[in-house]
Amino acid sequence: AVIAHKEKTEPAVHAYLSDSHEAALAVATKVDEKIANGETISPLAGIPGAIKDNICIKDQKATCASKMLENFVPPYNATVIEKLVSQDYVSLGKVNMDEFAMGGSTENSALAKTTNPWNADYVPGGSSGGSAAAVSAGSAVWALGSDTGGSIRQPGAYCGVVGLKPTYGNVSRYGLIAFASSLDQIGPVTRDVTDAAIVLNAITGHDHRDSTSIPGERPDYTQSLVSDVKGLKIGMPKEYFGDGINSEVREAIEKAAKTYEALGAQIVEVSLPTSKYALSAYYIIALAEASSNLARYDGVSYGLRVPADNLVEMSTKTRTQGFGPEVQRRILLGTYVLSSGYYDAYYLKALKARRLIKNEFDAAFENVDVLLTPTAPNTAFKFGEKINDPLSMYMEDICTTPVNLAGIPGISIPAGFASNGMPIGMQLLAPAMGEEVLLRAAYTFE
Numbered sequence: 001a002v003i004a005h006k007e008k009t010e011p012a013v014h015a016y017l018s019d020s021h022e023a024a025l026a027v028a029t030k031v032d033e034k035i036a037n038g039e040t041i042s043p044l045a046g047i048p049g050a051i052k053d054n055i056c057i058k059d060q061k062a063t064c065a066s067k068m069l070e071n072f073v074p075p076y077n078a079t080v081i082e083k084l085v086s087q088d089y090v091s092l093g094k095v096n097m098d099e100f101a102m103g104g105s106t107e108n109s110a111l112a113k114t115t116n117p118w119n120a121d122y123v124p125g126g127s128s129g130g131s132a133a134a135v136s137a138g139s140a141v142w143a144l145g146s147d148t149g150g151s152i153r154q155p156g157a158y159c160g161v162v163g164l165k166p167t168y169g170n171v172s173r174y175g176l177i178a179f180a181s182s183l184d185q186i187g188p189v190t191r192d193v194t195d196a197a198i199v200l201n202a203i204t205g206h207d208h209r210d211s212t213s214i215p216g217e218r219p220d221y222t223q224s225l226v227s228d229v230k231g232l233k234i235g236m237p238k239e240y241f242g243d244g245i246n247s248e249v250r251e252a253i254e255k256a257a258k259t260y261e262a263l264g265a266q267i268v269e270v271s272l273p274t275s276k277y278a279l280s281a282y283y284i285i286a287l288a289e290a291s292s293n294l295a296r297y298d299g300v301s302y303g304l305r306v307p308a309d310n311l312v313e314m315s316t317k318t319r320t321q322g323f324g325p326e327v328q329r330r331i332l333l334g335t336y337v338l339s340s341g342y343y344d345a346y347y348l349k350a351l352k353a354r355r356l357i358k359n360e361f362d363a364a365f366e367n368v369d370v371l372l373t374p375t376a377p378n379t380a381f382k383f384g385e386k387i388n389d390p391l392s393m394y395m396e397d398i399c400t401t402p403v404n405l406a407g408i409p410g411i412s413i414p415a416g417f418a419s420n421g422m423p424i425g426m427q428l429l430a431p432a433m434g435e436e437v438l439l440r441a442a443y444t445f446e
């Protein structure tokens, strides 16, 4: 049924870059047999999902929506895929994204244009735009995305679905093609909070292949699906409701706060003054790490190779033709902030700001259980509106990037609609490994 529905939505939405229907149907048949034999199956078994195209699945292309990796077929599974395979997961295919997860509208994809299922004139958000558009259109029941500075939560908000960025280290990054390794995290994009808990359960856990993976057992996150916020303290950081926030978005979040109050939660104003440095710190740290991570695409080991007379020319031509404009801009900026003479002024300074931002969140969570903010300052924008103005595109990340810098979990859930009919997302934040209270607060509102 989902494949049939997908066939109807895809011509307009174009969330997918490749499909794996045959493999999906084979697993579905196997699951049917298990059910017929009375075997217990996992909650995700046979439920059709979609995987962002920067997550490696053995023998399937992982393009990162880049010409550089257009024909790259990984010889191994990401840890999250290994886990899903053991639970009889079904994927209908790999979904579109901004090239190398760099962007906020999926317009940076070098391979396809994905539209917002609510209105095809609008972007689906990014970089996990394909994941959010597929779930929103119903061409996947759930999806995996990745979030470095908002790439699960912001497209979730723009497409009216749920997007969860887990705590840094909660979910293994092994097999996720790196953008900025100290910020990247894989997470679920789903229709509701219950599904987010189910998918998180399926992918969470310590992994010895990822040195930043958090050791220890994980709880059963579906136990947090409790509709009760009585006595919960919810902080609203005043800096997230300032001038840059669209008034309809602000009103929707304030209305959500009233709902929480009516349900017995206590709303308190908090202040996170260092947040104003987060966007700058993010765009220094993320780009510095990206310039280093993307050095591996040299035309030698794998990916695109443009032939030339000598090695340097080959590498130069390969990188010039293989990377799109945004990726090139980021490699240049990242190289600049790491170069001698500028390292202290930019990179080191950004690292210090990052620590202060984290300390400020830690202090806030001594007084409140969760924080409530908008997910993005605006609702989805139209194609072409920001693509030629990188700074205005980056501004859409002001509410999400502090969260990655601090390593804490965040979830975006639907919070109504703007007058133009586009969905509004609200963001809830919790302390590191506080996914349980996060899910409870989100579930109660929903």
Ligand code: GLN
Pocket: 101, 102, 103, 104, 126, 127, 146, 147, 148, 149, 150, 151, 152, 179, 286, 397
């Ligand atoms: N929009 C942000 C950026 O362009 C976030 C991207 C992401 O989370 N992968 O860097």
